[in-house]
Amino acid sequence: MIYPEFELKPQLFSRYPFDWNKIFGNLNRLHVELGFGNGEYISYCAEKNKDINYVGFELSITSMVKAQRKLKRKNLENVKLILCDAKFGLREFFSDESIDKVIMNFPVPWYKNSQSHRRIIIKEFFEILSVVLKIDGEFELVTDQEWYAKEAYENAQESGKFKVYKIERNPKREFLTRYEKKWLKFNRDIFRLIVKKEKKGSIIRLLGSDDVMPHAISRISEEKIFDIKGKIFKDKDKDKVFVIKNVYKELKNNAYIFKVISSDRDFSQHYFLVLYPKDDGRWVLKLDSESNPYRTPAVKWSVKKIMEVLE
Numbered sequence: 001m002i003y004p005e006f007e008l009k010p011q012l013f014s015r016y017p018f019d020w021n022k023i024f025g026n027l028n029r030l031h032v033e034l035g036f037g038n039g040e041y042i043s044y045c046a047e048k049n050k051d052i053n054y055v056g057f058e059l060s061i062t063s064m065v066k067a068q069r070k071l072k073r074k075n076l077e078n079v080k081l082i083l084c085d086a087k088f089g090l091r092e093f094f095s096d097e098s099i100d101k102v103i104m105n106f107p108v109p110w111y112k113n114s115q116s117h118r119r120i121i122i123k124e125f126f127e128i129l130s131v132v133l134k135i136d137g138e139f140e141l142v143t144d145q146e147w148y149a150k151e152a153y154e155n156a157q158e159s160g161k162f163k164v165y166k167i168e169r170n171p172k173r174e175f176l177t178r179y180e181k182k183w184l185k186f187n188r189d190i191f192r193l194i195v196k197k198e199k200k201g202s203i204i205r206l207l208g209s210d211d212v213m214p215h216a217i218s219r220i221s222e223e224k225i226f227d228i229k230g231k232i233f234k235d236k237d238k239d240k241v242f243v244i245k246n247v248y249k250e251l252k253n254n255a256y257i258f259k260v261i262s263s264d265r266d267f268s269q270h271y272f273l274v275l276y277p278k279d280d281g282r283w284v285l286k287l288d289s290e291s292n293p294y295r296t297p298a299v300k301w302s303v304k305k306i307m308e309v310l311e
């Protein structure tokens with residue numbers, strides 16, 4: 001984090017979704033960019049429209065740093081950037097009907113079938129949009145891949161909640177993103193899809209408003225600790241899964257550390273849990289202080305379940 005005023009760390013919040021009016025300190029409209037890259041587009045828009053608040057999502061730390069430098073140079077106060085999967089963030093951090101516009105410029109298409117689950121514009125994405133966009137709010141997708149625009153078009157149509165406009169080929173855009181310039185140099189066609197929300201849908205969010213730090217206290221059988229390494233746990237409806245990748249013993253503190261990977265539906269996280277003895281003979285299991293996952297149902301369940309298994 002080089003300029004903390006531009007970066008929001010959502011894991012540090014205890015209530016979801018956020019009150020964006022409070023975060024920005026005004027009641028301005030809200031636009032969201034998914035995959036902002038090096039931040040050219042979001043900083044251009046935010047400088048031009050000071051009366052609109054912008055939130056950007058990105059997965060690349062390098063891009064995040066570059067984008068923050070741009071915002072600093074322009075001294076912008078109407079942008080917050082988040083390092084997080086855009087689909088997860090759109091679902092969890094925005095309340096119903098709070099966003100005026102969502103834009104995605106040149107998403108990674110994930111061509112291969114085996115990677116298609118990573119595509120953002122899958123059916124569930126339009127369900128999320130149908131909840132978080134205001135009525136008449138827009139989603140704009142710009143891509144150099146015609147099939148990708150068509151897939152998004154079909155998914156939006158199928159959802160039945162949007163007015164879906166015809167895909168435009170080589171639309172006139174007042175600002176060209178880095179990838180747009182790159183593809184235009186190679187004489188590639190550019191495709192734009194715009195959809196407007198007409199009806200509200202429904203979604204189930206993972207994060208709630210009581211996200212306390214999960215922890216468990218119990219008597220355990222210490223000899224069971226290393227036996228659970230490599231074990232996979234699935235709940236009965238398979239919404240939550242976790243695996244204990246490794247178990248370490250801390251020499252100094254008589255404590256143990258578990259490296260865990262958990263998944264809630266399509267969202268995975270890595271984190272560490274620490275297990276240490278109390279004076280009364282019981283043990284405490286909780287998130288390690290260095291580890292900051294979202295406290296999703298799978299994370300909470302992993303703490304409870306591991307303690308149960310060790311009892």
Ligand SMILES: C[S@@+](CC[C@H](N)C(=O)[O-])C[C@H]1O[C@@H](n2cnc3c(N)ncnc32)[C@H](O)[C@@H]1O
Binds near residue numbers: 120
């Ligand atoms: C092809 S680049 C386009 C960057 C920029 N929008 C542009 O047009 O120049 C795609 C960007 O999306 C980001 N990205 C990919 N999947 C993402 C996800 N699930 N959530 C947030 N950002 C993502 C990548 O890190 C990358 O910076």
